[in-house]
Amino acid sequence: MKRSELQNNLAMTIALISAAMLFVTLFMGYAVYRSSAEAWPPVGMAHVSLTLPFLSTIFIAVSSWFCFQVKNLVAINDLKRANRNLNLTMLMGVGFMISQSFLWLQLKESGIYVTSGIFASVMYGFTWIHAVHVIGGLLALVYLKIVLRPKTNELLQKTINVERFWHFLGIVWFAMFMGMFVF
């Protein structure tokens, strides 16, 4: 491996470990809240319907797949098709954000407000924190779109870094989906 590749891979790995620790801490908190609660969701609050979270999962999974294609296409230097797949990645990412917004609306309509106690805190708070990261990820995709040109230095390395961050967000969402909505 070239030294520059090694440096990039190492740095990206460490950065992702850092980001993961943030979410690990949130999950640890969640485990404490959930295991010490008498009932989850608390008495008088309905289970959150799975439809929207499921839709979010589909969006982010499909976008991850497109993102994977972007990298493969950049690797064989087919920037035209890479660009098309990048557009689809972003589209699916925006779809994810929209489905999340509907989720927040739905929570509000069913009488669960941000201030309604710990269940609501977790539902809103954690999805917000994740969503802020997704916005960061979308910005990274925009950056990639700007540099997706034959002349860019280390284009593949840059693509790989963005791709890894995007997959990371998908994995975190999947953990949230399973932990907070399914079970």
Place this chain on the structure above:
Amino acid sequence: MSGGYNEIHPEPTTFWSKYIISFDHKVIAKQFMWYGIFFLGLGGMMALLIRWTLTYPGQPFPIIGNLLFPHSAGVVPPDSYAMLFTMHGTIMIFYAITPLLIGAFGNYCIPLMIGARDMAFPMLNMLSFWFAFLSGIVLVASLLLPLGAAAGGWTSYPTLSTMIGSPGAGQTLWCVAIFLFGVSSTMGAVNYVTTVITLRAPGMGYFDMPLTIWGLWLTAILNAIFVPVLGAGVILLTMDRVMGTTFFLAGASATSGSGDPVLFQHVFWIFGHPEVYILILPAWGIVSDLLSFFSRKPAFGAKSTALAMTAVTILSTLVYGHHMFTTQMSPLLTQSFMTLTMTISIPSAIFFANWLGTIWKGSIRFDSPMLFSLGVVFVFGLGGLTGLHLGTVSTDIYLHDTYFVVGHFHYTMAASVLLGGYAGLYFWFPKMFGRMMNETLAKIHFWGTMIPLNGIFFGMLMIGYGGMHRRIYNPFVYESLQRLIPINTLVTQSAILMGAFQIVFVINLIWSLYKGKKAPNNPWNVGTLEWTIPSPPVHHNYDVIPVVKCGPHELGNPNLKNGRDFQYQTEELVQGPA
């Protein structure tokens, strides 16, 4: 992110690109240094205000009291007192020690001592400083708010730190500042770890690295893993304060369903215990090297020192519960944490013994960096021993939240890191600025720091053992504490004395910058890579990347024939006759 890959970058030419938005690790190191020294002064002033209040309650603080507290005729009011100890702790830990030991020495030493031309990611390095800068501005700005700055202690436990305990924006800005600082630290950590792994000069194995680099590297690893934990904690705390969530609110203060204030303590200390080692590891590394350099002897058991530091790093992630023995955790847990805490003593004792082994029978040169290093050996030894009383559940129940704890962590953290930082500064100043510091003033500074320092912190241990609680405003009102007043007075007067002697340092620093004797390439006669090049180094450090052929501590080898008692790391190890 794109890497530097050890190429020669063109030298910047404008003032702006040279000194402000600089990508040069040496300039960024100096930026962090001035930043740290500024906050060290600010935090130090706060300490004097705190001590004055504890010893002369109701009396106006001399000279600047009336300026700071015009409404109370120069007396520190109780609410300001809480802000002072909160900001003192926060500033010293995050804004003084971290930038000095990690920001300044990390940036300066890592590339130079491993034979690299810069960090792996110079731009990230620049961003790391400016995030820290922004964070500092937010923190200082919070002092000017109408309701004042954060006042919940540097640990910011809820409920003290929620809207109920701390109304006003001070605590919120505290969270924002800490988060920004965390981003800066994480960026630095990514850079340091990558640089050490990928940019070591050819021939330099991990055990050929100076121990300074070991310390900084382990610190960076801990930073990358644990700073985000605090990041998560302050995000949730901010949400509780700003958006109405109830992560850390319980009982009547939570509207329905209960959050958990103690959870914050867990989160804080999962970060917090590694954090104390984040702060001390660079100092350990520096001291381990300097003891060898100035004893003109190889570092005793250098490899085991490095491994012991690594063991401490790993164990430090498993002991955080010893800060929470009194939170009604189950005895099974307290005893497990106690056992793990005691386990850390083993590697600590190993490298401590190695330090003693290093100076044993050395031909010691008592130059100022050595004096400060020996100071660290003394104060860290004392601080470490007091840790045992606190790590033992049965004694901690009584000592928790007393001045004994305050004395303990000032010995281990404040005193050790301060002295270690000064040792490093006196040692690398010639390389950084190309001039020598004045040795006489440095020695006056050492004794003027070392003696009062022990008055302060040993005094704290004693009043804590005598039962004085930490964070109280006026010890005079408690009958049980009145017999401690003489010791309290000693502590305060020592603090004023020690503060006064820091002026000697500032004078020496400024004077030497402009008027100091020109420094030769290698004023201390040691063999690590940075001393093979001019003082100060050129922009790209090394014209030719050096090739390393031996370890960093090759001093006093009897086979040396060239009139030197040390050899450079670039020289083949001299062997005796077969």
